[in-house]
Amino acid sequence: MSVQIDRKEVYRYLGFRGVVPSRDIADKVEVYIRKLEEVSAPRSFCRYFPLLPAEDAQEEGGFVRFADLEIRSRNLAGNLRGCTQVCMLAVTIGIGADRLVSRAQLTDVAGAAICQAAGAAMAEAWCDEINSGIISEAARQSLYCRPRFSPGYGDFSLEHQKDFSRLLDMPKTCGITLTDSLLMVPTKSITALIGLSPEKSPCVMSGCESCSHSDTCSYKR
DSSP states (O other), X not given: OOOOOOHHHHHHHTTOSSOOXXXXXXXXXXXXXXXXXXXXXXXXXXXXXXXXXXXXXXXXXXXXXXXXXXXXXXXXHHHTTTOSEEEEEEXXXXXXXXXXXXXXXXXXXXXXXXXXXXXHHHHHHHHHHHXXXXXXHHHHTTOEEXXXXXXXXXXXXXXXXXXXXXXXXXXXXXXXXXXXXXXXXXXSEEEEEEEEESSOOSXXXXXXXXXXXXXXXXXXX
């Protein structure tokens, strides 16, 4: 499966802001993108759940309820305001990217950094592609999507990665496991919640707009 990698995103992850990379760097980026495309194995899985009533969802310390979960997060509750359903999503580009980075670190430190950046850009592009499909499916039901929102954004605790793993059966459906520190393996993986609402929203893709650190993050879109 082919995923289009946005070169601008790769350079953004590498720290090139307003600076044109040299021809040598540009050539090396293309080499590692080709290698990454050869070893990547994109996978995804999602489940939809109705959102359950939560009287204090929009208040300080509000919570969101669906499935068997009660997630206490003011930021997430705000993101899902007006939604009737939520899509729980996991995507990955596979373990090949991690192995490519590990090999490059032994002989080509710059190449390893490029591979890390390209892998991150590829994972985001793959997530955007799946997100677009979710948006299209929602539109057929006269619903609109909210920006995707991941554990670790704002006050949405990373502890909820365990809930993603359990409810999506991520090891089986996507090949994604969690470390003791709740990092995902493969590392180029993304989990997120996407709210579906009968009310139209101006932003339906990136979650940056809903992150409490978006004003200071150097990696924001």
